[in-house]
Structure formats: structure tokens, C-alpha cells
Amino acid sequence: MVRIRPIKPADDAPLATIIRTSLKSYGLDIPGTAYFDKELDHLSDFYDKSAQREYFVAVNEVDTVLGGAGIAEFDIANQVAELQKLYLTEAARGQHLSYRLLDTAVGFAKGAGYKTIYLETHHSLVEAIHLYQDYGFSDLGHPLNNGEHSSMDKFFVLNL
Secondary structure, X not given: OOEEEEOOXXXXXXXXXXXXXXXXXXXXXXXXXXXXXXOHHHHHHHHHOOOOOEEEEEEOOOOOEEEEEEEEEEEHHHOEEEEEEEEEOHHHOOOOHHHXXXXXXXXXXXXXXXXXXXXXXXXOOHHHHHHHHHHOOEEOOOOOOOOOOOOOOEEEEEEO
């Protein structure tokens, strides 16, 4: 049975591996993607630094990390959060865990007072784009800023 819980420091290394492995499998182990994010190896520290952010981890019955998703500040003045680093192991895909992670992240964002969730992805991540559109995200067509993920070329928002 899979459960969703907040990130712990012990999850950092498995999550970094999941994210880098996934990006590499799509040829996205390039600058301008999460592959090179400075906080990737210490996600628990990054998400612990503010009450306005949280990272949720999907784990199996023996607490093995299957993936995760985060919410963090993007534009506080306009109450915009960013959905970050939604990745699963290959074996965990196809079980609707992405929807469960999204439900949890969106619930957190609402509780934190955000009105909009923004995300950046890449056109080659077809499954992710399908997930976001199916969940109700709208294609923005352009980035909200010139952020660190300059290789991303698809931008979505969800109004809460």
C-alpha cells in the first residue's frame, strides 16, 4: 500500500536519484533543468526553510521512496505557488500516484493561501503534460519569468 507523507532527510538521496534518472531517460540531463538544481541533493532542507513550501513523498509499505512532488513560493505578492519536481520511479508509474501527489500538493497550496499554481515542463514529457491537462491545468503558452529552468518550454497554471 502506497502512502503520501512529507519529506524527511533520509529521502533526499533516493529522490535526487529518481529525478536525475527520469530526466536522463528523456535526454533532459542538461543545464536549465532540475537535473542541475543546487538544492536537488538536499530537498528536505530546501522545503524545511519556509512554512509556505512542502515536498510530499510517495512511499511503499516498507518506506521505499517511489517519487514525490513539491509546492514552493513563486510570486508571494500575487499568491502564486510553483509545483516542483513531480517525479516517480519507472516502476511506480501508471498507478495514479501522480494524481495522489497532485491532490496532496494542491491541498497544501490551498491551505497555505495560494490562489494559483504555476509549473514548467518540457514538451518531451508527454505523460506529464497529459497529467497536468487532465488535472485541470491550463497551458499558459509562456513562462511567468525567466527562471533557472531555461530549457523548459511548456508552462501551465491552475487557478485554485
